[in-house]
Each structure stands twice: as structure tokens, then as C-alpha cells.
Amino acid sequence: MTDRLQERIRRLIDSLATVEVGSVDANGYPNIKRMFNIPTEDYRTYYFSTNVSSMRRAQFAANPKACVYFTKRWDGVQLLGEMDILTDHETKARFWHPGDEKYYPAGLDDPDYCIFRFTARSGRHYHALASQSFDISELAR
Amino acid sequence: MTDRLQERIRRLIDSLATVEVGSVDANGYPNIKRMFNIPTEDYRTYYFSTNVSSMRRAQFAANPKACVYFTKRWDGVQLLGEMDILTDHETKARFWHPGDEKYYPAGLDDPDYCIFRFTARSGRHYHALASQSFDISELAR
Numbered sequence: 001m002t003d004r005l006q007e008r009i010r011r012l013i014d015s016l017a018t019v020e021v022g023s024v025d026a027n028g029y030p031n032i033k034r035m036f037n038i039p040t041e042d043y044r045t046y047y048f049s050t051n052v053s054s055m056r057r058a059q060f061a062a063n064p065k066a067c068v069y070f071t072k073r074w075d076g077v078q079l080l081g082e083m084d085i086l087t088d089h090e091t092k093a094r095f096w097h098p099g100d101e102k103y104y105p106a107g108l109d110d111p112d113y114c115i116f117r118f119t120a121r122s123g124r125h126y127h128a129l130a131s132q133s134f135d136i137s138e139l140a141r
Numbered sequence: 142m143t144d145r146l147q148e149r150i151r152r153l154i155d156s157l158a159t160v161e162v163g164s165v166d167a168n169g170y171p172n173i174k175r176m177f178n179i180p181t182e183d184y185r186t187y188y189f190s191t192n193v194s195s196m197r198r199a200q201f202a203a204n205p206k207a208c209v210y211f212t213k214r215w216d217g218v219q220l221l222g223e224m225d226i227l228t229d230h231e232t233k234a235r236f237w238h239p240g241d242e243k244y245y246p247a248g249l250d251d252p253d254y255c256i257f258r259f260t261a262r263s264g265r266h267y268h269a270l271a272s273q274s275f276d277i278s279e280l281a282r
Contacts, residue, residue, distance in 0.1 A: 020161050020210065022171030029221045030163030030171040032210035033267070055272075069161065069173035080170045103270070126174070129244070131196075 001134045009077050009125055009139060010043060013070050021048065021118075022067030023059040023083070031059060037070075038095060044140035046079075048116040049095055051103065052087070057114060060085060068118055076126035079118070079136070086115045142275045150218050150266055150280060151184060154211050162189065162259075163208030164200040164224070172200065178211075179236060185281035187220075189257040190236055192244065193228070198255060201226060209259055217267035220259070220277070227256045 019037045022030055033056055038047045046068055050056060060066065066083035069076065086092075089108075095115055096108045104110035120136045160178045163171055174197055179188045187209055191197060201207065207224035210217065227233075230249075236256055237249050245251035261277045 020173050020212075022163055022173045024165055024169065024171050025221075027206075028165065028204075029206045030165050030173075030208040031221070032161050032163045032171075032173055032208050032219060034210075034212050034217055063169075065168075065170045067171040067173050069175075071161075071175050076175055078173060080166075080172070 001132075001138050005125065005134075006139055008075070009123075009134075012072060012075050012077055013037075013040065013043065016070055016072065020069040020071075021056070021116075022069065023056055024063050024065055025055075025059050026062060031056075042141045044120050044136055046118040046120070047095055048118070049100070049103070050114060050116060052112045052114045056116075057085060060116065066118055068120070071126075074126075074128045078124045078126070079120040079122070081119045081121040081136075084117045084119070086117055091115050091117075142273075142279050146266065146275075147280055149216070150264075150275075153213060153216050153218055154178075154181065154184065157211055157213065161210040161212075162197070162257075163210065164197055165204050165206055166196075166200050167203060172197075183282045185261050185277055187259040187261070188236055189259070190241070190244070191255060191257060193253045193255045197257075198226060201257065207259055209261070212267075215267075215269045219265045219267070220261040220263070222260045222262040222277075225258045225260070227258055232256050232258075 016037050018034050021035045025031050035048045040046050060083040064082040068079045104113035123134045123136050157178050159175050162176050176189045181187050201224040205223040209220045245254035264275045264277050
């Protein structure tokens with residue numbers, strides 16, 4: 001992958017307020033949900049804030065295989081990897097923002113608040129009609 | 142599902158130029174790709190034009206379980222069902238548009254041109270923090 005393409009992919013990832021997250025449900029069907037894109041620091045690890053009671057949490061607890069899809073116009077990046085579910089106070093505090101009480105009424109230690117941590121294993125870039133796989137270590141910092 | 146919600150879902154589906162299509166790859170990972178949204182007639186059956194040589198085609202040939210995700214702002218509709226791959230002349234002619242030669246240089250009978258037919262089995266509607274499953278027969282016409 002060229003330096004130029006690496007930068008293009010990083011810019012796409014950084015520019016999006018929301019992304020699509022894929023999971024596989026108990027019946028083996030792919031599922032998709034739009035989630036907030038929390039800025040990544042290393043392009044290998046991505047975090048998402050969600051409810052413990054959510055369908056997505058139950059799906060990833062049973063099957064951690066996950067996809068995160070970034071797309072804008074005719075550019076797309078698909079990352080495949082594993083989703084972990086974190087419930088420790090330190091992680092929850094790290095991603096807590098004022099106003100999150102609307103999602104988690106009991107606040108930071110609301111037992112319904114958890115963090116998904118996605119670790120990318122491989123990547124693929126789409127642009128118009130062309131696509132190419134890339135090694136995530138080339139993108140990661 | 143109320144008539145009002147049915148109409149809201151139909152309007153969302155009709156309004157989108159592109160949708161996200163989910164598949165499960167040979168390693169069991171969910172995959173997502175943005176595809177053109179060809180207008181549906183009955184809200185149960187959806188069609189997509191693509192290349193026979195595409196990764197998606199190979200994935201659905203091995204595992205037809207599919208997801209189609211429609212989303213705009215805080216509304217989302219996820220349909221789960223099966224994806225068939227059609228290569229007959231009649232179907233290919235039905236969805237051919239002038240200019241499609243840029244995707245399929247040999248024209249309508251290009252062996253690399255095929256049509257995906259998605260048949261929805263179940264649906265789920267998301268709005269802000271709420272979500273509810275619905276019976277696809279309520280939506281279908």
C-alpha cells in the first residue's frame with residue numbers, strides 16, 4: 001500500500017461521525033447497525049459506546065467476529081476483526097462524555113453502559129470499481 | 142405496526158440511493174458493502190446489480206444469509222433474509238440500464254453481469270434509542 005493510500009484511508013476513517021458495525025446473529029445472519037465513530041488513536045483499535053442490554057452486545061458476547069465499515073461517496077474501508085465487551089470502570093470513564101446520561105441514566109457506573117473494543121485483523125479498501133486488501137499493520141500507528 | 146410506521150419505513154426505503162448489504166464470509170466474519178438501491182415494488186424483494194467475479198457473489202453463492210440496511214439520520218431499517226444470484230437473460234434485461242457497459246463491457250449478456258435478488262424474511266426498525274421488530278408481511282405489498 002502506498003503512503004498516499006494509507007493517508008487517504010486514515011482521512012476517511014477520521015472524517016466520519018458514524019460507521020456501520022457488522023455482527024453475526026444466533027441464527028447465522030449478518031446484522032448491521034450504525035454506531036458513533038469514536039476517534040481512533042492507532043487505526044487498529046476502535047471503541048464504541050453502547051447498552052449492555054442491546055442486541056449487539058448479546059451477539060458479540062456469543063460471537064466476537066465483527067466488521068467495521070467506513071464509507072463516503074465512492075470510497076469505502078472494511079475492517080474485519082474481533083469485538084470485545086469492556087465493563088471496567090477505567091474504560092467506561094475514559095469514554096464517558098457529559099450528556100451520556102441520556103443513554104445511561106445512572107451515569108458512568110450504570111450497569112447498562114459498556115464499551116465495545118474492536119481490534120482490526122485485516123482491511124480492504126474500495127474505490128469506485130476497484131478494491132484491494134491491505135495489511136492492517138501498514139495502517140496502524 | 143401502525144400504518145404510520147409502515148409508511149415511514151416505506152418512505153425511508155424509497156428515499157435512499159444506496160444501502161448497506163451484509164454477508165457472512167468463508168471464515169464466518171460479517172462483511173458489509175454499499176450497493177445501489179434499485180427501487181422495490183413490493184418491499185419484500187430487493188434487487189442489486191453486480192459482477193459475477195465479485196467477492197460478494199462468491200460469499201452469497203456459499204451462504205445466502207443476507208442483511209440489507211437502510212439508514213438516514215436516526216432512522217434505520219434492517220431486513221434479514223436470503224440472497225439469490227440470478228443470471229438469466231430475462232432478469233438481466235429487466236434491470237439493465239444504458240451506461241451499464243461501464244460495469245459490464247460486453248453488455249447485457251456479459252457473463253460477468255448478474256443480479257442479486259434479496260427476499261426479506263424479517264425486519265427491524267430503529268429510531269433514536271428505540272427499536273422494534275416487525276413482520277415483513279405487514280410491510281410487503
